[in-house]
Amino acid sequence: MLDDRDRRKPTIRMTVKISPRLASILNTAPSPAEAQRLWLAAIGGDAEAVLALVNLLSKRNRARLVAELGHAKVPPVVLRPALQAAWTSDHAQLLAACPPGRLLPLFKRAAFDTSHLPERLTVYRGTRARMAEAARGLAWSKSRERAAWTALFEGRIGGGRVLPPPRSGKPIVIRASIERSRVLAAFSGGGDTEIVIVPPV
Numbered sequence: 001m002l003d004d005r006d007r008r009k010p011t012i013r014m015t016v017k018i019s020p021r022l023a024s025i026l027n028t029a030p031s032p033a034e035a036q037r038l039w040l041a042a043i044g045g046d047a048e049a050v051l052a053l054v055n056l057l058s059k060r061n062r063a064r065l066v067a068e069l070g071h072a073k074v075p076p077v078v079l080r081p082a083l084q085a086a087w088t089s090d091h092a093q094l095l096a097a098c099p100p101g102r103l104l105p106l107f108k109r110a111a112f113d114t115s116h117l118p119e120r121l122t123v124y125r126g127t128r129a130r131m132a133e134a135a136r137g138l139a140w141s142k143s144r145e146r147a148a149w150t151a152l153f154e155g156r157i158g159g160g161r162v163l164p165p166p167r168s169g170k171p172i173v174i175r176a177s178i179e180r181s182r183v184l185a186a187f188s189g190g191g192d193t194e195i196v197i198v199p200p201v
Helices: 020-026 031-042 047-056 058-073 076-089 090-097 100-110 131-135 143-151
Strands: 120-127 139-141 172-179 183-189 193-197
Touching: 020 031, 020 058, 031 047, 031 058, 031 076, 047 058, 047 076, 058 076, 058 090, 058 100, 076 090, 076 100, 090 100, 100 143, 100 183, 120 131, 120 143, 131 172, 139 143, 143 172, 172 183
Parallel strands: none
Antiparallel strands: 120 139, 120 172, 139 193, 183 193
């Protein structure tokens, strides 16, 4: 999850006051003192510390931690691994903690490397939302089949539990051809590459 630029030793050191909101997150860890130590190392630029901290927390609190990292304006080297971990495993909780209007700036600040992608790519999105609303989504897939699965089982949450699909709206899959410049991140895993994009205005 860490690339070479994320493994550099931290060079920033700072003293910070831990807010009550952040303390309520850190206090849920098995060792709150260790969680606080990792937080201080993370905001000092230690990407491995933030991953260790993420692994101490529940899914809900991982997502809340990412929101706190946004408030703390941590360097991209720290934001990237935490945001990727929350997005790929705690999607619903992350959206609850950071609505799209707050999430989009976090992805921009994280500055994920997308140089391996082609200049133009075709992506798919599966949903039960209206077409116009669906087209404004952040999460897309390079796989039409994966997008179709999402459309059929939208509402999947952590732990492998699937909720019944919403009563309104038919499942749809939409396709878009986008420039690489609109891609904020590309996460591969499970036979798919999820693409996070800047939605059209």
